[in-house]
Amino acid sequence: MKVETPVHKNDVLTVRITDLTYAAQGVAKIEHYPLFIENALPGEEVEIKVTKVNKTYGFARVTKYIKVSEDRVAVAGREFTQTGIAPLQHLAYPAQLKFKQQQIENLYQKAHLDIPVAPTLGMQNPTGYRNKAQVPVRMVHGQLTTGFYKPHSHDLVPMENFFIQDPAIDHAIVVVRDILRQFNIEPYHEEKNSGVIRHIMVRRGYYSHETMIVLITKTKKLPHAKEIVTAIQNKLPEVVSIMHNVNLKATNVILGPHSTVLAGKSTIRDTLLGLQFDISAQSFYQVNPTQAERLYRTALDQLHLTGQETVIDAYSGIGTISLLLAREAKQVYGVEIVAQAVEDAKHNAKLNHIDNAQFTLGPAEDVIQKWKDDDLKVDALVVDPPRKGLAASFIDAVAYLKPQQMIYISCNPATLARDLVRLQEAGYTAKSTRPVDMFPQTQHVESVTVLERAEK
Structure with a gap:
């Protein structure tokens, strides 16, 4: 019909x-x-x-x-809309900030949540901010080419300027591309699952300028590896780490499980709110460093720590939030499900001479329930979950733990609204939400929400 x-x-x-x-x-x-x-x-x-x-x-x-x-407003380049790199570039930046505030307000309204949403914290220069790039390498018109895909397609748009990336990263990608061309390295062929080089990944420290190049291949060996390394070092003096990552699978996941050092260190070092962090190829580290500082500072300021509190940082990653909390709290407990991230967090604690933060491997909901069973008294909980938000079992664990304060750092307003309804049912009242524009020119928005436990 x-x-x-x-x-x-x-x-x-x-x-x-x-x-x-x-x-x-x-x-x-x-x-x-x-x-x-x-x-x-x-x-x-x-x-x-x-x-x-x-x-x-x-x-x-x-x-x-x-x-x-x-x-x-006039767009910087049609290709940035074509590839989905900057889908909001035609909207004036003040209007982008208002749009992001309204996105959260609309979702709260649909969920019947009466929570004030503050204006979005934006950037002075909302371009060239990304400190990390993962760029596909393919054959286009018979030549090894770097660029970005059109959304939901396998059509590569050749690009040298990515608009929202650090210009030094864009330059590094072009230099590495030309070196790979020089040594006739075969680009990856998706349909045949053949070829050598799949992606070029570049990370750059915002303050340190230390740069990492990761060459991601379909093959266990990279032809002409020594010559390629020498050429990169000669052309890009800021590079302190050249890594080879192997991804043998026919998948759209970028990094494979194994990385080896071709030259230099296995990490780059950068600074965040005065603390130093060593960042590996696989580390999760916020891609907009100046806005990450504002995001975390906003979260810390809402807790009003006096130095006497015990705080849990769920989803603690390589320890960024935990170690910032440790400077202002009595004791911090980080919990993380990725083993390498836990080791990185412990390393970063030693790097910064912080001894009042400890890190535990495991699912957050299980670990914090065990801490409660062991009679750990917790004053505040900080969560920074992935886009899927908090599992129902985690919210049950929060209700069991009963911290007086909670900070929810969200990268997805839809799951945030859903979780705030559940947390409200668990006895928590959201006081306010502050959006922070971590991804200018795109529709993505992060935010900090403050919750307090209602007195029974």
Whole structure:
């Protein structure tokens, strides 16, 4: 049975854009039927052509702009929209910050949460901020090429300037690309699962400028490895680490499990709020260092630590938040499920001469329940989970642990809203949320939410 909709494929319509989705698509409604339109902003009047129709929504593309939004700005390059690197680049930066605040407010409203959302903390220069790049290497027109894929495709767009990455990283990628061309290294072929070089990864310390190059290959050996290393060292004096990572599987996961040092160290060192951290190829480390400092400072300031508190840092990673907390608390307990991250956190504690932070390997919900059973008295809990948010079992563990204060650092407003409802049921009241723009020019938003346990 065919479902009748108010619009049909290939219809040409004139519409007014009323909203912007989380994926940065404009929204127009025809008899309450939503159409999602790329490169369209609220307040704009546009002529569109319908490209796809589903039962409850459709898609269209702009064929003509009749009235343009005051918040529309010239784009830095069409390729940045094509590849999804900067899907919000056509929106003026102050409007991007407002959009991110509204994303959280809208989700709270749908979840019936009455939580004030502060204005988004933005950047003075919202470009060139990323301290890490993972760039695919493929054959394009018979030549080894670096670039970025169009979303949901295997079409590589050749690029040398990535707009949101540290320009020194962009330069390093081009230098390494040219060296690989010089030695005729075969690029990876996805369909055949053949070839040699899959990705070039570059990490650069924001303060230290120490740079790491990771060559990720399909093969266990990298041809001409010694010559390639010498050429990189000659051309890029800031490089202190050249790594070879092997990924044998036909997968879209970038890094394989094994890395070896080709030259220099296995880590680079950088500074975050005055503490030093050694960062490996596999380490999770915030990609926007200046905004990471603002994010963590915002979280720390909300706890009002006096130096007498015991704090747990769930999802502690390589120890960034734990060690910052340790400077202001009596004792910090970090828990993390990745074994290498726990070892890195212990190393970073020694590096900074911090002895009041200890790190435990295991699922956070199991470990903190055990700590409660061992009669550990906890004043505050900090969580910084992945995009999927908190497991229901973790929230049960929080209710069992009963810390008086909680800080939720979120990278996904949707799972944040869901989890705040669950935490409310577990006896916690969210006081406020502060968005922090860690990823300018994109739709992604991080935030800090403060919760307190309601007195029973």
